[in-house]
Amino acid sequence: MSISVVLLGEQESMVRQIESYQGELIVTRVCSEIAEAVAACLTAGAEVLLIADAQQVPLMEQVDELLSQGTAVVYLLDGSAAISPMPEVLQLPADIAMSDLEQRITATVRSLKLPEGSPERDDRETADLEPRDKGRIVSFWSAPGSPGRSTVALNFAVEAAAAGRSVVLLDADTYAASISIQLGLMDESASVAQICRIMDSGSADISRLNAACSLVQVGDTTIRVGTGIPRSSRWPEVRPSALRRATLAFKDHYDLVVLDVAPHIALDEQLSFDTQAPQRNAVTVEMLGCSDDIFMVVQSDSVGIPRALRAIDELEESHADLQPKIIFNRVSVSRSGRSPKRRLIEAWDRFGPMHDVVGFLPNDSAVCSASVLAGSPLLEIAPRSSLRMEIRSLAGIKSSNLPKKRVSRRFSKSA
Structure with a gap:
């Protein structure tokens, strides 16, 4: 040879x-x-x-x-x-x-x-790497539409941080980034673009990566937030391989890296170019590929479930090794009929693929609207809401020691 x-x-x-x-x-x-x-x-x-x-x-x-x-x-x-x-x-x-x-x-x-x-x-x-405890990468994915994926991802990260874990939340949605809006961070600097430029320079210095993120205080704890691309014209700044390396670097230093990714996974952008071109959907594919856990948020009605089934079929055709866990969101009698959980399980067992259903989140539009309006997560705006309790359970946190009053937050750019 x-x-x-x-x-x-x-x-x-x-x-x-x-x-x-x-x-x-x-x-x-x-x-x-x-x-x-x-x-x-x-x-x-x-x-x-x-x-x-x-x-x-x-x-x-x-x-x-x-x-x-x-x-x-x-x-x-x-x-x-x-x-x-x-x-x-x-x-x-x-x-x-x-x-x-x-x-x-x-x-x-x-x-x-x-x-x-x-x-x-x-x-x-990994043969040459020193043995060390690493965190986990958790991605939140969904079918096209608005099933509430970003809301679930944000509050999942907040609850994990409130439970004492060190958390980084990255908005990797190259179509409709919204984490910064939900947190009241009106910043168009796009942290994920800065993070990718750092990685492309050949550096994996965690202090530089931290500095590119916003440090957000939530209750008595803080999380680092990598804001997404606010303008669709800027999405080529996010190179998939650079963001993947950055995510793995964060994983080495944090307990949990939470990713909010776009729904589209078809890699067909290169058909429009004669040479190699940036692929918008490749960001989602790379992030899902490096994740330890993938949660698929499904809107629990006659529109959301068929969309989810088609999205999973597409995922299995191109990436059969990825196994998302199903979270039904906006569960209510008005959307699914009487005994909504039982009906959703029956429908999924009959038509859905063999993926585990791990959560049922209630439909609480009033609380979600108040959360977006205030730019605050559920921990601050509605600490005793049923939706927050379910997300805490999803994050593996017991529903105890709830805060008695709302704590104000302040935002700062990390040094």
Whole structure:
């Protein structure tokens, strides 16, 4: 087995070392410019881009493009080089022995050829990481329409934070971001766009990611909120792979990362372009793919349920490994008839796919309207409402120690 290598950087000594070692690595081209090296890898299908010059650092967008086609990216760094650690990129000391270099590169190339999500690939990707407790990523998804997904996601995050967990809430809805409005944050800076720019710069510094978010006080606790894109024309600023890396970085430092994602998952935007183009729906697909739990919010009426069934069919056709958990929202006698929970379960068992139903949220339009009007979550505007109790239960929190009075909030941009 031979591994084709494109070398970036005029390092004749490295070429001589690889050739004299006579192992599996074969240098097919030496490039002095980043654009030349990336183009050589993409057109010739090279298996490895070996970067021997610390001054030649490709953009993360270029790195993602190489990784997507199965080209491993390897940095050889000397002791003085200062490059932020980047996930999915192999970084090795410049004085590494050729036997170790070939072994590490071979293992990386083989791991890229394994199917996404396979246990072997996951083991290789985490082999060099120090053992540590990580948080969980929870996504809230729905069929097209307005089933109340953002309201549920927001209050789920608030209840988890009130229970003592450290929480980050990211509005990844590229069609109709609304978390900032529901919290009274009239800020058009779009935190998720700033977060993606930080990741694209090659940095995964959690302090910079925190600074891009708004720190929101809710009751006696706080949550970090990454506000979404307020204008649809700006959605190409959110690169799916960059947001995925940022989400995983938050997961390393927080107990819970809550995502509010758009309903659409069809990746058909590239049909309108002759070259690679940003894909709006790819954000949803990436976020669902990296989630530990996926909650699908379903509006419990004759319109919402058929929409949900069609959305799940579409999800299973393209991403059969994703298993959303069902939450019926706006449950009421007027929408579902007498004994609404029983009727919904019967209808889902008869027509729905084999996905667990984990929650029934009551229809409380008056409370929800008051919450939006005040720019406050249910914990503050209606702490004893039945809707809040159900969301607390959904988050695994017992309905005890409820606040006796409303506590005011203040918003601040984190330092």
